[in-house]
Amino acid sequence: MLDARWWQRGIVYQIYPRSFMDSNGDGIGDLRGIRSRLPYLAWLGVDAIWISPIYTSPMADFGYDVSDYRGIDPRFGTLDDFDALVRDAHGLGLKIILDFVPNHTSDQHPWFLESRASRESAKRGWYIWRDPAPGGGPPTNWLSEFGGPAWEWDAATGQYYYHAYLKEQPDLDWRNPEVRDAMLSVMRFWLDRGVDGFRVDTIHHLIKDSELRDNPPNPRFRPGMPPHRELLRLYTTDRPEVHEAVAAMRRVLDDYDDRVLIGEAYLPFDRLMAYYGQDLSGMHLPFNFHLIGAPWDARAIAEIVREYEAALPEGAWPNWVLGNHDKPRIKSRVGAAQARVAAMLLLTLRGTPTLYYGDEIGMCDVPIAPGEVQDPFEKNVPGLGVGRDPERTPMQWGGGAGCGFTTGRPWLPLAPDADRNNVEALRGDPGSILSLYRALIALRRAEPALAVGAYAPLAAGEGVLAYAREHAGRRLLVLLNLSSHPRRLALAAGAGGARVLLSTGLDRAGERVDEAAELRPDEGLIAEAQGAPG
Incomplete structure (x- = not known):
C-alpha cells in the first residue's frame, strides 16, 4: 500500500x-x-x-x-x-x-436573523421552527447537549426553535x-x-x-x-x-x-x-x-x-x-x-x-x-x-x-x-x-510497516499489549507494558529473535531480544523481527 x-x-x-x-x-x-x-x-x-x-x-x-x-x-x-x-x-x-x-x-447569522423575523420569512424553513405542544410548552422533550431544554421560545413569532447545543446556536434544517x-x-x-x-x-x-x-x-x-x-x-x-x-x-x-x-x-x-x-x-x-x-x-x-x-x-x-x-x-x-x-x-x-x-x-x-x-x-x-x-x-x-x-x-x-x-x-x-x-x-515515516502495514495481535501476558505490523515481508513488533511492574514477554518459537528499534525511554535502540522481551515498568518497545513470523 x-x-x-x-x-x-x-x-x-x-x-x-x-x-x-x-x-x-x-x-x-x-x-x-x-x-x-x-x-x-x-x-x-x-x-x-x-x-x-x-x-x-x-x-x-x-x-x-x-x-x-x-x-x-x-x-x-x-x-x-x-x-x-x-x-x-x-x-x-x-x-x-x-x-x-x-x-x-450563530443566532447572529444573517440567515437566522431573517428566519426569526417572521413566519413568512423566506428563510423561515432554514431552521427548525415548531408550534408549542398541544397543552403548551416545548414541542418535544428533547434536551440540549449543554443542559436544559433544546427548544427556545420566540415570543415575536409564537414558535419554538430547536438548538442541540446553546440557544445561541440554532440548528439548521438539513432536510431543506x-x-x-x-x-x-x-x-x-x-x-x-x-x-x-x-x-x-x-x-x-x-x-x-x-x-x-x-x-x-x-x-x-x-x-x-x-x-x-x-x-x-x-x-x-x-x-x-x-x-x-x-x-x-x-x-x-x-x-x-x-x-x-x-x-x-x-x-x-x-x-x-x-x-x-x-x-x-x-x-x-x-x-x-x-x-x-x-x-x-x-x-x-x-x-x-x-x-x-x-x-x-x-x-x-x-x-x-x-x-x-x-x-x-x-x-x-x-x-x-x-x-x-x-x-x-x-x-x-x-x-x-x-x-x-x-x-x-x-x-x-x-x-x-x-x-x-x-x-x-x-x-x-x-x-x-x-x-x-x-x-x-x-x-x-x-x-x-x-x-x-x-x-x-x-x-x-x-x-x-x-x-x-x-x-x-x-x-x-x-x-x-x-x-x-x-x-x-520519524520511525513511522521510515517504516511502511508502521504507516500502512497489516496489523496482527500477539499473545501477551497480564498488563501487556502486543501486536505486529507487517509490510512487504518486513515485520515489526510493538510491545507495550501498560502496568507499573516489569513484565516478560516470550517471543514465538522459531521467530529468530528481534532487535529493538525504539523504546519509550529512548535508551534501548539496537538491543537484541532473543527468546523473550524484558519490559520495564511503564515501557514500550518497537522491535524488528529477525526471523520468520511466529
Whole structure:
C-alpha cells in the first residue's frame, strides 16, 4: 500500500487556535501565530494540521457558533492571513484541514436573523421552527447537549426553535435543499482557497426525526451525569437520512484532488461504520474516539482494537484518537509514565492517528478557578466537572511570564509547570517526551510497516499489549507494558529473535531480544523481527 493517500500514511495534528500561539499580545491565539509555528510542526514531522473553527463568530461557544462561514473572525486575523497560512503550510509539505460546522449557526447569522423575523420569512424553513405542544410548552422533550431544554421560545413569532447545543446556536434544517446547497457552497469556497479537507463537527446530529417523537428515558442515567444523558438521543442523532447529507459532502470533495473528509460522531462501532458510506462514498475517516474513554488496561484496549478492526467495511481506512479539545488530556488520564506508552500506541496502531496540540510535550489538564471558567457547558451545568477549559489551555512554548504563547494575559491560565515543561526546554532533552514523539513520527515515516502495514495481535501476558505490523515481508513488533511492574514477554518459537528499534525511554535502540522481551515498568518497545513470523 505504498501508494496510500496522504491522509492514510500521515499524522493529523489538531490546533485549538485560541490556545496555540498569540502574535499580537491580546492573550488569544491567531492565524499569524499558527503561521509562525509552522516550522516547529514540520520539525516534529506531522503531515496535516486540523484547525478548530476560525470563522466570524460572537464566540458564545468559541467559534462553534458561526455568523459568517466565509469570513475569518477578527480575533484570529483576516482572509489574507489565512491564505498566507495555507501558502506557507503547503510550502513546508503540511496540509490544512478546517473545522466545518454544518449542524447549527450563530443566532447572529444573517440567515437566522431573517428566519426569526417572521413566519413568512423566506428563510423561515432554514431552521427548525415548531408550534408549542398541544397543552403548551416545548414541542418535544428533547434536551440540549449543554443542559436544559433544546427548544427556545420566540415570543415575536409564537414558535419554538430547536438548538442541540446553546440557544445561541440554532440548528439548521438539513432536510431543506436550500440549506444543503448553501452549506455545500461554503465547502467549495474553502476548497477553492486551497484547504485539504474538513473535519465535520457533530455530523450525527445533522438530521432530526421528521415526526418529532419524544426521546425515550435512559435506563442507565444516574445522578451526577450531564443532564442531557437523562434521555436516549434516539430521535435527535444518527438518523438514517444523515448519510444522504454525508454523501453530498463527499461528492463535493471528490470534485477536488486528494482531499479528506473527517467526521465527528461519538457512536458505537456498529453505528459508526455506516459513516464510511455505501461503497465507501461517505466519510474518509469517521473519527474513532473509543480509546479516549477506555480503561487503561491492556486487555480492554486489545478488545477495542479487535472489535474495531473486525467492524471496518472492506477497504475502509481506520483511525485513532487519544485526545481532543473536548476530553481530558491523555497525561491527566493515565499519568506521566504511561503517557509515553500511549504515544507509542497511538503512532503504531493501523490507521491515521490524530495528535492533540501539547500532548507531545506532556501537557496536563489545568485546574480552572470558578471565576476563570470560560466554557459555556460548565457554566450551564456547574459542579458536574464537564468543563472543557482544563484541556484547552495555552501551548507551552518556553519560559517566562507568557511561556512563549503571549506577551499579554492568556485567555486561560497557563499550567503551573509551564515554565519548565515546554517546547524550548524539552526540545534539547534527548530523553524527553517531545523527543520520543519526534522519534516515533520519524520511525513511522521510515517504516511502511508502521504507516500502512497489516496489523496482527500477539499473545501477551497480564498488563501487556502486543501486536505486529507487517509490510512487504518486513515485520515489526510493538510491545507495550501498560502496568507499573516489569513484565516478560516470550517471543514465538522459531521467530529468530528481534532487535529493538525504539523504546519509550529512548535508551534501548539496537538491543537484541532473543527468546523473550524484558519490559520495564511503564515501557514500550518497537522491535524488528529477525526471523520468520511466529
